[in-house]
Amino acid sequence: MSISRKYGRTYHFPFSPGTTSDDRINYSYWDDVKKMQTIVHTEKLDGENNCLSRYGVFARSHAAPTTSPWTSSLRERWAMLKNDLGDIELFGENLYAIHSIEYRKIEQHYYVFGVRILDTWLSWEEVKFYAAMFDFPTVPELQKVVPYEESTFRQEVLRLVDQNSVLDSYDITTKVPCTCEGVVSRNANEYKVDDFDHQVFKYVRKGHVKTDEHWTRNWRRAKLIWEFSS
Numbered sequence: 001m002s003i004s005r006k007y008g009r010t011y012h013f014p015f016s017p018g019t020t021s022d023d024r025i026n027y028s029y030w031d032d033v034k035k036m037q038t039i040v041h042t043e044k045l046d047g048e049n050n051c052l053s054r055y056g057v058f059a060r061s062h063a064a065p066t067t068s069p070w071t072s073s074l075r076e077r078w079a080m081l082k083n084d085l086g087d088i089e090l091f092g093e094n095l096y097a098i099h100s101i102e103y104r105k106i107e108q109h110y111y112v113f114g115v116r117i118l119d120t121w122l123s124w125e126e127v128k129f130y131a132a133m134f135d136f137p138t139v140p141e142l143q144k145v146v147p148y149e150e151s152t153f154r155q156e157v158l159r160l161v162d163q164n165s166v167l168d169s170y171d172i173t174t175k176v177p178c179t180c181e182g183v184v185s186r187n188a189n190e191y192k193v194d195d196f197d198h199q200v201f202k203y204v205r206k207g208h209v210k211t212d213e214h215w216t217r218n219w220r221r222a223k224l225i226w227e228f229s230s
Helices: 029-033 069-085 124-133 150-161 193-198
Strands: 039-044 048-053 056-058 088-094 101-103 110-117 141-145 169-171 182-187 200-204
Touching: 029 150, 029 200, 039 150, 039 200, 048 069, 056 069, 069 088, 088 124, 110 124, 141 150, 150 182, 150 200
Parallel strands: none
Antiparallel strands: 039 141, 039 182, 048 056, 048 088, 088 110, 101 169, 182 200
16 A cells, blocks of 8 residues: 555657557547646656655655665655655656766756645646745746647647757767757646646657666766766
8 A cells, every 4th residue: 555646657648759568648638738728848857756755755656665775865855854744745856866868967866846735736836836945946847838729739849859958968878968858748737636647748759768677786876067077
């Protein structure tokens, strides 16, 4: 039995090429998107989904708090703020361990992308508020749009994913700059937890994964921006 409800699986846009056999695709995404007043496109970062709640620091499973070595510093941060969380659950990308992309302009290792309180996912503005309150950055906000026409919406997503990361992304195998991993698009307003599948979507570029199941044996800590030489 889980201590809390884990983060839902985000459905891919049907034009997202980076899907795997166990990924889910929302083929009728536009029926959901056109009902929203505002969409926020944020950068999808290449890290580990970690949740901070009053019960601990969780990875994908919420059956028990994580004890992985790459969450050690995040667990230290959690120990200092756990008594202030209450019903607040922070969800973010933990970039402490390098996966397939190395970022060269990160000032911290944890970037918040969602905040949940009980049965509600908070609005994007509230996400930024709570992230700042606990002294965390949010994932890069790329664009806010009012959806009105599907082809225009799709072209904007494709334009965004064709850019380098806001945090300066490098391919770990070639050591050269690369495009961002993808884009996450969400309803800018709050929504209920049970409606998650119809409120958040993602585009992931093809072939971005350069790690295998053994990456945890030789993982490396991601450097912060001031650790790179000029």
